[in-house]
Amino acid sequence: MDDKNDTVNIVKDEPRRNKFNWKNFDLDKFFKDTEKVGEIIKERDSSKNAE
Amino acid sequence: MPSDYDFRNKFALLDVNILSQMVKEKRAEKFRPVFEFLKENNAEIFLTDATYFEFTAFSRTKKNHDFLENWINQFTIVTSGLQDIKSASLLSSYYTHADSQLNKKQISYCDCLYGAQLAKYKGLAFIVTTDMHDYPISLFDIAKVMIVEDGQKAVIVAFITFNEEKWKIISGRFDKSVYDGK
Numbered sequence: 683m684d685d686k687n688d689t690v691n692i693v694k695d696e697p698r699r700n701k702f703n704w705k706n707f708d709l710d711k712f713f714k715d716t717e718k719v720g721e722i723i724k725e726r727d728s729s730k731n732a733e
Numbered sequence: 734m735p736s737d738y739d740f741r742n743k744f745a746l747l748d749v750n751i752l753s754q755m756v757k758e759k760r761a762e763k764f765r766p767v768f769e770f771l772k773e774n775n776a777e778i779f780l781t782d783a784t785y786f787e788f789t790a791f792s793r794t795k796k797n798h799d800f801l802e803n804w805i806n807q808f809t810i811v812t813s814g815l816q817d818i819k820s821a822s823l824l825s826s827y828y829t830h831a832d833s834q835l836n837k838k839q840i841s842y843c844d845c846l847y848g849a850q851l852a853k854y855k856g857l858a859f860i861v862t863t864d865m866h867d868y869p870i871s872l873f874d875i876a877k878v879m880i881v882e883d884g885q886k887a888v889i890v891a892f893i894t895f896n897e898e899k900w901k902i903i904s905g906r907f908d909k910s911v912y913d914g915k
Contacts, residue, residue, distance in 0.1 A: 702777050702778050702779065702807065702809045704772050704775060707772075707807065709765065709768055709769075709772070712761075712768075712807070713761040713762045713764075715800075715804050716755050716756055716804070717756075717759045718800065718804075719756050719800070719801060719804050720755075720756035720757060720759060722792070722800060722801060723788070723801075725793070726791055726792060726793060726797070729793060
């Protein structure tokens with residue numbers, strides 16, 4: 683793909699690494715927290731829809 | 734469906750829809766096999782800023798906002814610059830060019846941003862989505878699917894990858910296309 687056609691931003695570098703690390707990631711806590719997120723979002727969306 | 738894609742040490746772009754599915758009806762745990770697969774492959778999870786907004790915006794209290802922010806901040810958030818937005822716009826045109834019958838309501842701006850990120854990082858990244866129709870197979874591949882069962886319901890989780898050959902064909906055709914007079 684030449685430069686002229688390469689208007690979709692294709693690069694060879696990577697997103698910033700090491701923000702996310704499986705060693706520090708507790709899956710059990712994540713799933714538990716995700717359920718809490720669901721409750722907050724359900725409440726938020728129901729109040730948004732009611733307006 | 735290609736199955737030879739090497740998922741190890743790649744970047745996993747979590748689509749907003751998989752997170753939306755997970756937060757519904759307390760069924761996050763059902764998605765454990767998906768996250769175990771990502772962990773086994775040491776995939777670094779990242780999200781777009783549009784997904785960040787989707788999950789943290791319109792909080793009614795600071796406590797709720799902080800909880801949502803802490804939850805989503807566990808992942809790498811990629812910010813969209815002007816070039817990414819331009820790429821997403823162009824990508825949407827590739828979709829329409831490849832399929833004139835495409836339902837434009839099916840694919841959102843957020844989906845196009847994800848597609849643009851996938852194109853940007855090429856073979857280094859893949860998208861994890863619960864709606865494979867958001868990423869037309871005219872441009873992308875479905876490298877893997879997993880079925881998440883939840884009682885009577887099943888959610889299909891697709892792993893979408895970049896296909897350079899398809900990309901060259903569609904972008905080449907698009908670049909040569911002219912006003913069709915309609």
